[in-house]
Amino acid sequence: MNLFSSALLLAKKDLLSELKTKQILVTQIIFAALVIVVFSFAFDPANNTTKAVIPGVIWVIIVFAGILGLNRSFISEQRNDTMQGLLVAPMEAASIFLGKFFANFTMILIVEIVSIPFLFLLFDFKMTGSIAYFILVIFVGSFGFVSIGTFLAALAANSKSSEMLLPLLLFPITSPILIGVTQATRIILSDMSKLSSALAWTQMVTAYDVIFFVVALLLIDYVLEV
Amino acid sequence: MSMNLEREKTSLPAAQLPNAKSSSLPKLLFYGTVISMLASLYFIFIFAEEEKTMGAAQKIFYFHVSSAWVAFFAFFVTCVLSILFLIKRKRIFDTYAYVSAEIGVVFTLIVLTTGPIWAKSAWNTWWVWEPRLITTLILFFIYIAYIMIRHMDGVWDKKARLAAVFGIIGFVDVPIVFFAIRWWQTKLHPIVFGEGQNQSGGGIAPTMLVALLVSIAAFTVLFAYLLNKGVTVENMKLKVEQYKEKIRESLDK
Numbered sequence: 001m002n003l004f005s006s007a008l009l010l011a012k013k014d015l016l017s018e019l020k021t022k023q024i025l026v027t028q029i030i031f032a033a034l035v036i037v038v039f040s041f042a043f044d045p046a047n048n049t050t051k052a053v054i055p056g057v058i059w060v061i062i063v064f065a066g067i068l069g070l071n072r073s074f075i076s077e078q079r080n081d082t083m084q085g086l087l088v089a090p091m092e093a094a095s096i097f098l099g100k101f102f103a104n105f106t107m108i109l110i111v112e113i114v115s116i117p118f119l120f121l122l123f124d125f126k127m128t129g130s131i132a133y134f135i136l137v138i139f140v141g142s143f144g145f146v147s148i149g150t151f152l153a154a155l156a157a158n159s160k161s162s163e164m165l166l167p168l169l170l171f172p173i174t175s176p177i178l179i180g181v182t183q184a185t186r187i188i189l190s191d192m193s194k195l196s197s198a199l200a201w202t203q204m205v206t207a208y209d210v211i212f213f214v215v216a217l218l219l220i221d222y223v224l225e226v
Numbered sequence: 227m228s229m230n231l232e233r234e235k236t237s238l239p240a241a242q243l244p245n246a247k248s249s250s251l252p253k254l255l256f257y258g259t260v261i262s263m264l265a266s267l268y269f270i271f272i273f274a275e276e277e278k279t280m281g282a283a284q285k286i287f288y289f290h291v292s293s294a295w296v297a298f299f300a301f302f303v304t305c306v307l308s309i310l311f312l313i314k315r316k317r318i319f320d321t322y323a324y325v326s327a328e329i330g331v332v333f334t335l336i337v338l339t340t341g342p343i344w345a346k347s348a349w350n351t352w353w354v355w356e357p358r359l360i361t362t363l364i365l366f367f368i369y370i371a372y373i374m375i376r377h378m379d380g381v382w383d384k385k386a387r388l389a390a391v392f393g394i395i396g397f398v399d400v401p402i403v404f405f406a407i408r409w410w411q412t413k414l415h416p417i418v419f420g421e422g423q424n425q426s427g428g429g430i431a432p433t434m435l436v437a438l439l440v441s442i443a444a445f446t447v448l449f450a451y452l453l454n455k456g457v458t459v460e461n462m463k464l465k466v467e468q469y470k471e472k473i474r475e476s477l478d479k
Binding site: 151155158159160165168169171172173175176179211212215216219222223225 | 395
């Protein structure tokens with residue numbers, strides 16, 4: 001089996017088990033809803049200036065909901081020592097990473113599809129920009145966040161206190177992506193006249209995605225050593 | 227990961243540690259540091275001319291830039307030795323990488339302390355949310371995380387491996403710190419060196435440049451001294467650990 005087919009098989013396994021238990025996805029979506037509710041206390045939805053914080057809120061939801069799923073993706077393999085099983089299986093470590101990445105990415109996309117319209121609805125936000133660009137930015141940002149997140153989750157899973165370690169590792173490393181995508185989202189949602197600047201940010205984030213995805217693929221062998 | 231737990235309990239393998247040689251290198255580095263530091267103080271306070279608008283407050287610039295240089299250099303050393311460790315798997319590379327990262331964190335802290343002191347007199351504010359400041363702060367957090375990986379539970383080779391991986395990942399951030407000012411195009415941070423359209427910067431007087439180069443050299447010698455000392459201390463810790471293990475074994479008999 002080559003790299004991708006075994007990765008897809010692994011992703012399918014994760015998603016099927018998730019479909020069976022619905023443990024992570026439900027938690028993530030409820031958590032996202034709770035974040036929205038907490039933000040409605042912090043920023044009055046009736047106030048017009050609140051519109052300015054919407055791009056930030058979108059990314060706070062993605063980051064916090066995402067980290068819940070990332071934490072579980074490798075810890076869940078430890079309960080029955082199935083991680084050892086994956087490691088001795090006839091596939092490369094990169095396949096394990098890719099499979100986990102596909103599963104996490106699918107889940108975060110589902111969370112986004114549910115929670116972002118919900119956010120717009122509750123905050124009565126009318127989009128003035130382009131939806132296609134908005135989806136592009138969300139996609140690029142989530143891709144980078146989840147790829148590095150999956151890699152660092154594999155790294156942090158070796159610690160007994162991985163739930164505490166992962167955010168400390170993940171937030172500083174992903175911060176350039178988060179700066180870029182929040183800027184791009186803000187421009188696209190409110191001020192389409194500066195589209196070229198938003199595209200420049202998106203390009204920067206894409207470059208970041210590519211660099212870190214390649215680095216992660218190269219280094220995952222060392223992380224997933226027995 | 228139960229296998230790792232078992233390995234944690236077993237006794238340390240008797241690693242081949244280099245015997246403490248009475249080398250003259252630490253002494254040489256120590257006196258080198260003292261002399262070059264005194265020289266840099268002379269160049270900074272007496273030789274270099276005073277800046278016209280900022281006055282004496284500008285003198286902190288020399289230590290600020292030198293500390294930043296040492297911090298970046300330390301992280302570079304960490305990255306190189308992390309790669310070497312992943313290839314060769316020798317414990318000495320790992321020790322050097324760890325000590326270098328620790329020194330880098332200390333010097334990043336110095337940068338983040340001297341920066342606001344200077345900023346208060348130059349920009350009239352302690353902190354500005356400006357790209358280069360933010361990225362330096364992020365760099366600081368990345369290497370704090372690196373040290374946290376080192377303090378994780380588990381056997382040393384696992385920790386060393388994971389930390390090496392993170393050291394490489396973290397270093398990918400360093401060029402971005404340096405180029406942040408060009409990427410994010412800000413007007414606030416003075417660009418002292420560099421050319422190109424709108425990037426010409428304020429420039430620097432020749433006497434100041436000499437003082438800056440001398441202080442950078444002094445800080446580099448200081449870095450070498452600290453690295454040498456740190457590695458010695460780490461090796462001593464390891465030795466103590468092995469002696470403890472030996473005593474424990476002899477008590478069990």
